[in-house]
Amino acid sequence: MSDKQMRITLTAWRQDGPDAPGRFETYDVPGVSPDMSFLEMLDVVNERLQREGKEPIAFDHDCREGICGSCGMMINGQAHGPERGTATCQLHMRKFRDGDHVTIEPWRAAAFPVIRDLIVDRTALDRIIESGGYISAPTGGAPDANLIPIPKPVADAAMDAAACIGCGACVAACPNGAAQLFTAAKVQHLNLLPQGQAERWDRTINMVETMEEYFGSCTLHRECEAACPKSISIDFIALMNRDYAKAQLAQRRLVGQTFP
Amino acid sequence: MSIRGDLVAPVPPGPLEDKWDNHRFSIKLVNPANKRRFEIIVVGTGLAGASAAATLGELGYNVKVITFHDSPRRAHSIAAQGGINAAKNYKNDGDSVYRLFYDTIKGGDYRAREANVYRLAQISVDIIDQCVAQGVPFAREYGGLLDNRSFGGAQVSRTFYARGQTGQQLLLGAYQALMRQVHLGTVTLIPRTEMLDLVVKDGRAAGVVCRDLNTGEIYSLSGHAVVLATGGYGNVFFLSTNAKNSNVTAAWRAAKKGAYFANPCYTQIHPTCIPASDDFQSKLTLMSESLRNDGRIWVPKQIDDPRSPDQIPEDERDYYLERRYPAFGNLVPRDVASRAAKREVDAGRGVGPLKNGVYLDFSDAIRRLGRNVIEERYGNLFEMYERITGEDPYVVPMRIYPAVHYTMGGLWVDYNLMSNLPGLFVLGEANFSDHGANRLGASALMQGLADGYFVIPYTIGDYLAPMLGERPVPVDDPVFREAEQAVSDLTRRLLSINGKRTVDDIHRELGKVLWDNCGMARSEQSLQKALAEIPAIREEFWKNVRVLGGDETRNQALEKAGRVADFLEFGELMCIDALHRNESCGGHFREEYQTEDGEALRDDENFAYVAAWEFTGTGEQPKLHREALEFEYVKPSTRSYK
Ligand code: FES
Numbered sequence: 001m002s003d004k005q006m007r008i009t010l011t012a013w014r015q016d017g018p019d020a021p022g023r024f025e026t027y028d029v030p031g032v033s034p035d036m037s038f039l040e041m042l043d044v045v046n047e048r049l050q051r052e053g054k055e056p057i058a059f060d061h062d063c064r065e066g067i068c069g070s071c072g073m074m075i076n077g078q079a080h081g082p083e084r085g086t087a088t089c090q091l092h093m094r095k096f097r098d099g100d101h102v103t104i105e106p107w108r109a110a111a112f113p114v115i116r117d118l119i120v121d122r123t124a125l126d127r128i129i130e131s132g133g134y135i136s137a138p139t140g141g142a143p144d145a146n147l148i149p150i151p152k153p154v155a156d157a158a159m160d161a162a163a164c165i166g167c168g169a170c171v172a173a174c175p176n177g178a179a180q181l182f183t184a185a186k187v188q189h190l191n192l193l194p195q196g197q198a199e200r201w202d203r204t205i206n207m208v209e210t211m212e213e214y215f216g217s218c219t220l221h222r223e224c225e226a227a228c229p230k231s232i233s234i235d236f237i238a239l240m241n242r243d244y245a246k247a248q249l250a251q252r253r254l255v256g257q258t259f260p
Numbered sequence: 261m262s263i264r265g266d267l268v269a270p271v272p273p274g275p276l277e278d279k280w281d282n283h284r285f286s287i288k289l290v291n292p293a294n295k296r297r298f299e300i301i302v303v304g305t306g307l308a309g310a311s312a313a314a315t316l317g318e319l320g321y322n323v324k325v326i327t328f329h330d331s332p333r334r335a336h337s338i339a340a341q342g343g344i345n346a347a348k349n350y351k352n353d354g355d356s357v358y359r360l361f362y363d364t365i366k367g368g369d370y371r372a373r374e375a376n377v378y379r380l381a382q383i384s385v386d387i388i389d390q391c392v393a394q395g396v397p398f399a400r401e402y403g404g405l406l407d408n409r410s411f412g413g414a415q416v417s418r419t420f421y422a423r424g425q426t427g428q429q430l431l432l433g434a435y436q437a438l439m440r441q442v443h444l445g446t447v448t449l450i451p452r453t454e455m456l457d458l459v460v461k462d463g464r465a466a467g468v469v470c471r472d473l474n475t476g477e478i479y480s481l482s483g484h485a486v487v488l489a490t491g492g493y494g495n496v497f498f499l500s501t502n503a504k505n506s507n508v509t510a511a512w513r514a515a516k517k518g519a520y521f522a523n524p525c526y527t528q529i530h531p532t533c534i535p536a537s538d539d540f541q542s543k544l545t546l547m548s549e550s551l552r553n554d555g556r557i558w559v560p561k562q563i564d565d566p567r568s569p570d571q572i573p574e575d576e577r578d579y580y581l582e583r584r585y586p587a588f589g590n591l592v593p594r595d596v597a598s599r600a601a602k603r604e605v606d607a608g609r610g611v612g613p614l615k616n617g618v619y620l621d622f623s624d625a626i627r628r629l630g631r632n633v634i635e636e637r638y639g640n641l642f643e644m645y646e647r648i649t650g651e652d653p654y655v656v657p658m659r660i661y662p663a664v665h666y667t668m669g670g671l672w673v674d675y676n677l678m679s680n681l682p683g684l685f686v687l688g689e690a691n692f693s694d695h696g697a698n699r700l701g702a703s704a705l706m707q708g709l710a711d712g713y714f715v716i717p718y719t720i721g722d723y724l725a726p727m728l729g730e731r732p733v734p735v736d737d738p739v740f741r742e743a744e745q746a747v748s749d750l751t752r753r754l755l756s757i758n759g760k761r762t763v764d765d766i767h768r769e770l771g772k773v774l775w776d777n778c779g780m781a782r783s784e785q786s787l788q789k790a791l792a793e794i795p796a797i798r799e800e801f802w803k804n805v806r807v808l809g810g811d812e813t814r815n816q817a818l819e820k821a822g823r824v825a826d827f828l829e830f831g832e833l834m835c836i837d838a839l840h841r842n843e844s845c846g847g848h849f850r851e852e853y854q855t856e857d858g859e860a861l862r863d864d865e866n867f868a869y870v871a872a873w874e875f876t877g878t879g880e881q882p883k884l885h886r887e888a889l890e891f892e893y894v895k896p897s898t899r900s901y902k
Binding site (some may be wrong): 058187 | 504
């Protein structure tokens with residue numbers, strides 16, 4: 001807690017619609033409390049803009065607890081800003097200093113067209129899940145939950161991958177606009193679990209290939225891991241690549257040969 | 261009991277444990293080949309909506325699902341931290357379906373329908389099986405079996421969890437099941453779209469009017485049935501733990517079309533949230549109640565104690581929950597824990613810079629179990645706390661205070677989860693059922709998934725079966741055209757006021773009136789005050805709100821304005837309900853009705869009923885319908901957690 005107030009200069013990307021040209025606008029923001037969240041600071045700016053008859057800066061947000069994955073913007077060139085393992089909504093102004101100049105931009109990636117200001121369209125991520133990011137277990141036929149014991153380390157690793165919030169920061173941080181970390185997190189969440197084995201190879205192929213339709217390719221820059229608000233490890237990408245290689249073999253299997 | 265209700269929800273015959281089976285046997289079925297001839301509209305993609313849409317799609321129905329999010333995975337269910345209850349009795353500690361039923365009825369302060377609650381407890385076990393089959397990575401023990409923990413209001417360990425992200429993992433499970441159906445073509449997903457009206461023809465739900473948030477286009481969807489799973493109305497208070505976009509609009513606009521709104525005054529104030537830090541606060545953050553398993557709640561005994569917590573010796577601390585409720589201690593139900601905290605803060609024993617919190621202290625648990633165990637159990641919650649407050653809870657006790665979290669009230673539904681408007685079904689937090697006047701921890705996820713995976717897929721058939729061969733009302737029917745017109749008129753009206761105050765500014769004002777007068781404690785006087793003030797704020801809104809921009813691109817202020825306009829009407833209903841209920845029960849605490857030691861004093865003689873309100877016009881007194889509650893199995897008694 002601190003009652004010292006800060007003054008910052010905010011430069012924001014403004015774009016009226018998907019096809020409108022964009023521009024930067026700069027605002028002077030006095031009276032910023034270090035205990036404010038970054039989005040509360042934007043709320044204050046927006047209140048003032050509206051009182052002055054200007055339209056507020058559009059940005060996606062919802063839970064403001066770092067879990068829904070709605071929020072996200074480039075803050076001084078970093079996806080979700082300077083604090084590691086933190087989504088924009090969980091970033092607080094105490095991470096900035098009085099007099100700082102802060103620039104905010106939308107995620108920049110070919111697969112994420114801008115809708116307005118800082119809001120982008122992340123539908124392509126849903127397409128990847130749709131192509132195989134599930135276990136086909138229609139409601140009803142499930143056996144007792146304790147029937148298949150799952151070793152704790154396996155369950156923990158699956159959970160580490162499943163923690164992905166689908167915000168798209170990994171894509172925005174990647175120089176190639178690749179979605180490997182997002183895709184790998186879901187592929188491996190499911191591939192690690194015994195329940196996920198039946199569809200393991202098809203899932204991997206389908207999800208990787210859908211990913212490639214929309215996104216750039218991974219050249220192991222590791223920027224994604226650094227930007228991820230859930231600090232998801234790029235080891236999952238290695239595991240996915242391994243599964244993908246195996247899956248391609250599996251697809252070429254001879255009649256009668258089982259795999260793995 | 262002498263209450264004669266005019267509203268009846270036929271409950272299936274037979275002993276409690278057979279009712280659901282009997283019902284499933286007796287209701288009508290739609291044969292598998294005919295299911296694709298029915299169109300169902302699902303609104304909302306939280307746990308209830310996503311699980312319903314996925315399951316209805318699996319069964320072969322033609323489903324359209326709309327969400328205002330950019331992806332179904334973002335719905336507010338995702339933020340639930342603690343866990344999901346199920347009567348598995350894996351811990352062999354005496355749990356059973358009956359005990360979960362009993363705890364839920366009692367926890368709800370005897371204001372829920374027995375048959376619904378029993379069904380919920382029965383289904384709870386199937387939910388866990390279903391979720392595990394989908395790959396939900398629940399916490400496990402070293403032997404590989406599922407782990408459980410205990411939660412407020414229960415003396416058994418029946419809560420399944422996935423770190424502090426249980427809601428996230430369950431929602432992703434439902435979302436993935438939903439996306440599988442989207443892939444298979446049984447479900448059409450319509451994201452970034454808001455439902456702005458319910459369309460009713462000949463007394464039946466015929467469809468919805470929606471607005472594409474990106475383009476502003478207003479259009480209709482028609483179907484044989486409409487399923488609302490649009491969450492709760494906690495944001496009427498402006499500050500709550502709900503996600504910023506959660507709102508009452510879908511439910512309220514359905515209410516204005518004739519659906520009864522039940523028990524709106526039952527709001528849950530969650531005891532463990534991070535206290536507000538300044539006036540800019542835009543939302544409050546919940547810390548999972550599971551923290552109360554190992555954290556001890558205390559305040560300094562001395563009023564206005566200026567010392568830091570580590571300087572206050574043991575005998576000058578008041579562990580007030582352990583003192584007042586020795587049997588349940590820190591694990592008393594939410595309403596009890598919240599009021600107890602308010603009492604301490606009101607008495608001047610609050611802690612923190614604004615004196616607006618109580619301590620939740622882990623030092624004993626860290627000493628007893630080791631820091632690594634605490635880290636394992638609550639690591640991500642501790643991190644979140646530190647990120648928000650800048651204080652390290654491993655060293656300094658957390659500060660917590662109650663905040664609006666969940667709303668037990670909602671649209672009235674019968675045993676089939678159908679509202680009084682035929683064809684309109686309501687699931688999850690949006691309906692009023694199951695939790696009575698207070699919800700137990702880890703039961704919201706259970707109810708959302710029970711409704712979506714295991715109730716609606718059967719009960720909707722009973723409504724649809726006789727309609728075989730009927731086509732949905734076409735969207736060029738005048739009922740749709742008129743509703744669309746009304747929606748565009750409203751939009752245009754909001755944009756044309758061009759006053760001086762922002763939407764948030766007015767929302768904050770409404771929220772404060774409600775929190776002060778219809779919050780953790782209410783009285784006749786405070787409610788009268790709120791009822792005098794709300795219409796004035798509403799008038800101010802329609803005269804002086806400023807919504808800039810147009811209606812053909814994304815306009816978040818316009819979206820918010822429509823929602824706040826509804827809160828301004830709904831808030832009044834909440835106060836009317838609170839004022840009429842001359843008793844205290846669960847989350848509804850009327851200061852005039854309390855026992856000598858400050859506990860809620862129910863009046864079963866006069867109020868053992870569901871209050872279902874019929875809209876009669878904005879600013880008009882709504883019409884009250886009563887559904888009498890019969891308790892055949894659990895005899896109402898005074899809740900005691902001592
Ligand atoms: S708003 Fe939900 S993750 Fe930031």
